[in-house]
Amino acid sequence: MARGSPAYQSIFSILRPAVGPSSSHTLGPLLCARDFRARIERALRRGAAASLRVELYGSLAATGKGHRTDLALIAGLSGERPEEDGSALAPESVARVQAAGGIAVKGTLVRFDPARDIRWIRKLPAWSAHPNTMRFVLTAGRAKHAAAYVSLGAGLFTPLGRKPAAPRPAQPIPYPYRTMHDLLAISEATGYPISLLVLADETAFAGQNASTVLERLDHLWRLMKATIERGLAAEGELPGGLGVMRRAKQIWEESRRRVSHPEAILAPALKADAYAFAVAEENAAGGAIVTAPTAGSAGVIPAVLKVWQEDLALPDRTVARGLLTAGAVGIVIKNLASLSGAEVGCQGEVGSAAAMAAAAAAELAGAIPAQVEAAAEVAIEHHLGMTCDPVAGLVQIPCIERNAMGAVKALNAAAVSLAGTGRHLISFDAAVRAMWRTGQDLRTAYRETARGGLAVEGV
Numbered sequence: 001m002a003r004g005s006p007a008y009q010s011i012f013s014i015l016r017p018a019v020g021p022s023s024s025h026t027l028g029p030l031l032c033a034r035d036f037r038a039r040i041e042r043a044l045r046r047g048a049a050a051s052l053r054v055e056l057y058g059s060l061a062a063t064g065k066g067h068r069t070d071l072a073l074i075a076g077l078s079g080e081r082p083e084e085d086g087s088a089l090a091p092e093s094v095a096r097v098q099a100a101g102g103i104a105v106k107g108t109l110v111r112f113d114p115a116r117d118i119r120w121i122r123k124l125p126a127w128s129a130h131p132n133t134m135r136f137v138l139t140a141g142r143a144k145h146a147a148a149y150v151s152l153g154a155g156l157f158t159p160l161g162r163k164p165a166a167p168r169p170a171q172p173i174p175y176p177y178r179t180m181h182d183l184l185a186i187s188e189a190t191g192y193p194i195s196l197l198v199l200a201d202e203t204a205f206a207g208q209n210a211s212t213v214l215e216r217l218d219h220l221w222r223l224m225k226a227t228i229e230r231g232l233a234a235e236g237e238l239p240g241g242l243g244v245m246r247r248a249k250q251i252w253e254e255s256r257r258r259v260s261h262p263e264a265i266l267a268p269a270l271k272a273d274a275y276a277f278a279v280a281e282e283n284a285a286g287g288a289i290v291t292a293p294t295a296g297s298a299g300v301i302p303a304v305l306k307v308w309q310e311d312l313a314l315p316d317r318t319v320a321r322g323l324l325t326a327g328a329v330g331i332v333i334k335n336l337a338s339l340s341g342a343e344v345g346c347q348g349e350v351g352s353a354a355a356m357a358a359a360a361a362a363e364l365a366g367a368i369p370a371q372v373e374a375a376a377e378v379a380i381e382h383h384l385g386m387t388c389d390p391v392a393g394l395v396q397i398p399c400i401e402r403n404a405m406g407a408v409k410a411l412n413a414a415a416v417s418l419a420g421t422g423r424h425l426i427s428f429d430a431a432v433r434a435m436w437r438t439g440q441d442l443r444t445a446y447r448e449t450a451r452g453g454l455a456v457e458g459v
């Protein structure tokens with residue numbers, strides 16, 4: 001990558017405040033709808049009637065109901081920002097829009113009935129091969145305005161047929177990287193840990209000083225911890241009709257009980273389980289989370305970092321710096337493969353989250369860069385082939401437990417790498433390329449369509 005390349009991807013593009021339950025099926029459509037709202041504002045003519053329909057294709061149609069895609073579309077089209085104010089998507093918004101007869105845009109009512117005007121079309125259109133495709137069609141007077149988008153996972157999206165406006169770095173990026181190999185080479189040349197390289201890059205990208213970037217990281221870490229706290233306090237059944245009960249509180253209490261007993265075996269793992277359950281359950285309930293790197297896998301990194309913080313007595317600012325390392329690993333995976341369950345299965349979501357968490361944990365414990373790479377590699381290697389098969393299209397079974405399993409695996413990967421010298425035979429980049437190939441070989445049924453695996457054999 002050339003110095004100062006505009007293709008630099010910020011870690012804040014994959015670590016961002018969001019609403020659950022899915023970054024590709026909830027947050028992505030919300031952001032696409034908000035983007036199209038700006039287009040509606042430009043297209044509306046005073047006094048002319050306007051109406052809107054939205055077409056959801058492929059995986060969005062197959063599992064969008066469970067992922068609250070319709071609620072996300074309504075929020076985005078209405079200009080709401082639930083991911084920023086920490087509020088959940090409101091199921092009552094469907095009835096509200098129906099009662100109003102549509103959505104108000106700049107004082108004009110755009111006719112829109114979510115029950116009639118959101119079309120759920122499982123077959124992909126001839127003009128897009130991406131499983132998360134959607135199209136908005138506005139009729140304003142006699143003119144038609146259509147825009148298609150694909151939701152790429154991690155809340156990222158791209159318009160089809162239009163060149164997306166990639167944010168340009170405010171200053172030349174000092175340490176541009178695309179792969180883990182790049183990061184290790186720069187680290188060796190400079191003597192800086194990965195987190196410091198990324199901090200310098202993010203500082204240049206945003207045109208801010210380092211302390212402002214660190215405050216953004218502090219904010220994300222505060223949000224993650226707040227989600228854990230809410231999740232540990234909540235009880236009862238999750239929405240969606242599957243009958244899944246929240247378990248974070250019970251697991252947390254069991255982990256506390258075991259610590260004070262001689263048979264304390266597995267107490268640390270249970271603590272990580274409890275934290276991961278807490279976040280994943282909040283996500284499943286459509287609550288406020290931080291994508292890490294996606295909403296479905298949002299529990300892994302907070303769980304690992306919270307356990308690490310408590311066990312190593314790390315200050316908040318230090319833990320927040322771990323997000324720089326985690327983010328860099330996520331960006332490498334995005335560059336070489338994908339972070340989307342619809343593209344590569346759950347190995348790209350929970351597997352990626354585990355790799356990111358393991359790398360962060362290793363560096364926070366003082367690992368050299370080679371050990372950081374080894375931690376990330378071990379974590380992703382042992383998620384290869386993991387399918388995405390959410391029962392009823394809800395991010396609950398297997399997703400909630402899967403976050404907990406990913407967190408424990410990440411902690412173990414960090415521990416194993418810290419016990420070694422950093423020497424390992426399979427590079428992280430090679431493991432990520434293997435993940436991409438494996439994902440391409442997975443039949444569509446195993447890529448977030450709810451048409452394979454547990455989704456058809458489950459409850």
Ligand code: SF4
Pocket residue numbers: 296297340341345346347349350387388389390395396398399402448
């Ligand atoms: S199975 Fe994994 S990738 Fe699929 S929805 Fe659940 S967490 Fe996301």
